[in-house]
Each structure stands twice: as structure tokens, then as C-alpha cells.
Amino acid sequence: MTSHIHNQEEINKQIKDFIAEILKQDRPDSHLITVLHKAQELNGYLSREVMDLVSQEMNIPTSTIWGVATFYHYFKLNPIGKYNISVCMGTACYVKGASEILETLKEELGIGVGETTEDMLFSMHEARCIGACGLAPVAMINDKIYGELTPKKITDIINKLRKEEETK
């Protein structure tokens, strides 16, 4: 637990340093979204505490920050799992059966879109076109793209990841 707290302090410090640099520029308030991107990158998601921190450092009300953070899909307000699965629901993927992949995942993981499994292993999101339409239907797990998916293929991938975790 101590290491966790230590970690959080380190994260907070990095966020503060980043904001300090931003404040030197013209129209610093306009960089709020840039700051939230950085905060999410460092912290994994935007917690209430992180938003309060940004609020203090940038002198912007937390309510405004909350408003911005909830407006954009990219910002996550809850912790996400180790494997973040984005199922592409872009047009090309949809036409080629993306909803079947999504349904399979829902069943397999027992979670809905935007949720995380209890063991914090998997999160699932819908994505828009990720520019791999030629391989449709496509899903992205963290930074890796899996193409030409079928319900069986995606189940196999999940099971493989689960196995890897068990043997760790």
C-alpha cells in the first residue's frame, strides 16, 4: 500500500510540473484538454482527486473541469482494466458483423460497454473507425489491433490472455 501512495504522490508531482509549464504559455486555460490528456495518461483515468488537483493548479473550478471531462468520450472517469478492449463499431466493421463480436464479448466477460471486470483484467469500450477497415471487423486490445474477427476468434484471444495471466 505504501508503494501505491508513493506512486500517487509521484503522479501528482508530474501533473503539477506539467501544468507549471503550461501556465507559462499564452492563454493557459485553453490547454485544459491537453492537461487532462496528460493527467489521464499518468493516472490511468480522471479521478475526482486528480480533477481537484488540476483545478487548484490551473485555477479553474472543478465543476468546469468535470463538465469538460464528461463531454469527451476519450476521458475515463473510472479505473480501467489491464486489457482495454475497444471494439470498432465504425461503419465498415458494423457492416461486417461487429455487433456479433460485441455480443460475444459481453457474454464472455459478463460486462457491458464501458465496464470493467471485477478482477480488473478487462475493460470494454466501443470505438469508432480505427482506420483498419480493410481488416473489418476489428478490435483493439491496448495498442494491438486484431482483425478479421469472428466470435470464435475473439473468444480464443480472451482465453489466451486469461491463461497468460494465470501462469504469471
Added chain:
Amino acid sequence: MEKQLFTDKFSYVFGDQKFFKKQKRIALKNCGLIDPENIDDYIYAGGYTALAKVLTEMTPEDVVKTVKDSGLRGRGGAGFPTGIKWEATAKQQNDEKFVVCNADEGDPGAFMDRSIIEGDPHSIVEGMAIGAYAVGASKGVVYLRAEYPLAIKRLQKAIEDARKENLLGNNILESNFSFDMEIRLGAGAFVCGEETALMNSIEGKRGMPRTRPPFPAVSGLFAKPTLLNNVETWANISSIIINGAEWFSSIGVDKSKGTKVFALAGKITNTGLAEIPMGMTLREIIYEVGGGIPNGKKFKAVQTGGPSGGCLTESMLDTKIDYESLTKAGSIMGSGGMIIIDETACMVNIAKFFLEFTQSESCGKCVPCREGIKRMLEILTRITDGEGKTGDIEKLEELGNMIKKASLCGLGQSAPNPVLSTIKNFRQEYEEHVEQKMCRSLVCEKLLTYTINDKCIGCSACRRACPAGAIAGLPKEPHTIHQELCIKCGKCYRSCKFHAIDKTSVAKEQK
């Protein structure tokens, strides 16, 4: 000599396929041919000569005139004449002006802008520098999707490299023109592709559209005069400067000059990007460039313009690809998404897909869009669930037309298009769903009937998969499905390894 080398490299990299023969590459001219992370490669291919030409030989007025005469129109969707926008921004008197590149690429089935930035980032830097010179701006902003990490990295490198070579910064190439630019990241909101919402987002706010007028040319980013263009529009600029307005306007047709990049996807043999001269027909791009429909299936519709566009049918395949013809046919040019749909797709379901998208992306600022699209989606969902009522189709049309007229920004003004155009062209399919509770393409799950045929060997996989306990049968004997218990989830169909379950949809008697 250099040109020859390049054409050779092109064939070497891509092969001499039919896919490329009918294309004409202006915006994509360097994509795949040069190393996008190497500024020397871009310069070797003739890069930054347009900027040098502008700074040494042309006045800002000359540049505006050239762009105006070229007939270039915005590639971001609306097709507004680019030169007129430039002229309007140039006319404003202000101590600070901006140029903005819209790289938010919101259409959920398209990736032209991403490919241009990933494949040729300097073309955007150069185009924007030229635009800034023409309108008297000193700062540029590229609003780029956060979901495109490689594009971010390459554009950032391009900007830094250009600074090192004094192609950005103070007194560019020893002229008295100074200009610099930065990247701002989007955060995944479709409405931020709309120009006024985009500027709110750059300012660090919720990305909600503003009322126009005032137009960005008068009061845009930070309330300063702002010239905003799409990635592909910017990518055309340097070629126009080098080759002249006449050259550009000799390509294409009447009111649509130059080329357009399309992202071909869906049920088509060659998926990917194709840059074609305006005026080519849909048939040519689908069957010659795209190689037709795979797996021996029949063509059903082509969708252009993404969630703001419409579906065109077989009988419209000879429509020319230009702004006016596509609009007349009932769709739009859009930003370049082109989805080919074959006979296995249900048009009501496709319309619902786009409406689900626009409904979840509506920012909620204006009532017609926020409430109206939701109501339309409810009706569509009802129809695809087999609970459609007589009059629903007319209600969709009425609501759709009202939303188009009354919404604040282009999102709402165009959101009903996919529904209205499919009703217009595929009304019979809608009627079948509503009146006969039938989906001929076997897509709408609630309208299907599952039965077991004589291929069943009694393995019981379906019986175990069924969550409703609707399947009965002894091991090794054919099973049966009790229709009154079936919840039409399709799990049995997916679990069967022997093709022993049939999916059908038949017309039900009218109640």
C-alpha cells in the same frame, strides 16, 4: 529524370494494378512513396518549393486569387469554395489571425485525413504556411484526433523539423513573414468536427457549436478572424501553387474541380483509399477501382457522407461523383467515406446504425437534435423489434424533415439523412418490417424464426446454449425449438456446428 525515378518507385511499391490506373493522385501524391519522418524526402519530392514561390514571387492577393481561380472546394464535407473563405479572412483587419486545420475526422468509416497526415505530414505544414501568408495569420493550429497516435507523432516531428530548417518560425526563408503552428488534441467527440464546436474545443471548453454568424472568418478562434480548412483541402494547396490554377481546374467537372479521396470499405474487393478525379461515376469507382462485390453477392447500395449522408441504389450507379450530382441523387459528397452494401444487409438496420451514432454524439445544446433524434431512434428500434405501427414511416419522415430545418448545427441538420434516404430508396423494406414483421435480409433478430432441420444429429449443443429452455430433444435424436418460448437470441444458431438450424423471416399475417 527525377520524375521517372518516382514513377518507377510507384510501380515498384504498389505494382501496376487496375486499382491505381484510374486514380489521380494530388492529395495523396507522396503517401507511401516518401519517408514521412524525413523532411529531406519531402523536399526531394518538390516539397516547400510552393512556399518558397509564394514568399518570393507572389503577393498575398495573388495567392488568394490563385486558390479562388483553381475552383478548389472544401473537402471536409460541405464543399464551400475555398478561395472565397480565404478572401473573407484576408479582408479582416486584426492584429491577430489564425489558420486552423480540421483533422478531427469524425465519419466513423473513413480514414483519409489520417493517411495524409501519417503519409505526408509536411504537405499540411506547407499548405497551412501558404494559407497563413495569404490571409495574414501568424499562428496555426491543427486539431487532431487523440485516437491517431502515429499521426500525432509524425506531424509533431514534421513541425519540429520544419522549424529547424526555418520553414516555420520567424522570418521564414529570410522573408518578413513569420508563422508557427501547434497541435491540439481532440478527445473523441464527433460534434467537434463542426468548425465552431472545434474552436470551442481548442479553447479548452466543452465542444458545443456556436451560432453563426459571426462566421469564423470574422470571429473564430479566441474571437479572432480564423481560416479553417480540412486536411485534404490543405494537402491540395502546394500542388495548386506550383502547377497553377488552370492546371487544377482542368481536372474534374463543371463546379467540382480536382480530385477527391475516398475510403472504400464494406462489401468490396479492394478496400482502402482511392483518389479519383471528380466526375468519375460511382460504377467506375466501385467496379473498376474497387474491384466489385466479393463472394458473388449482389450490390445493394452505396453509402457516402457517413452519418450525414445517404444511400444510393443500383439505378443511380451512373451518377457522377461531384458535389452537385451526388446531392441531386439524394446523398452528399461528404468527407470521403464510401461504404458498399450488399444484399445481406438490412437497410432499416443500417439507417438505425447511423442514427444511433448521431444520437449518442448529439451535444444536447439544441432541442430538435437532442430530443428529435432520440424519438426517431425509438421509432426505428420499434420497427426493427417487430413492433412497428402503421404510420411510423410517415412519422419518421415528418420528424426528420423538422429536425433538418430546426437544428443549430450541421450535425442535427444532416442526422436524419441516412433515414430519409433509405426510406426514399428502400421504402418497401421499411413497409415489410412494419406491416409484415419481416426482415428479408435476416438481420433484425426479433423478426427471425429459428427452426431445426434434418441435419441435426442430436448433439444437444443448442439445447445447452439456449437460455430460455426452448429447445427439447433426446441425445442423438433430432431436437426441436418451441417457438412460443424462443426469445430469438440466436445462441443456438451460433452454437450449432452442423448447419442444422435455419434462420428465416416470413411475412406474418396482419393483425
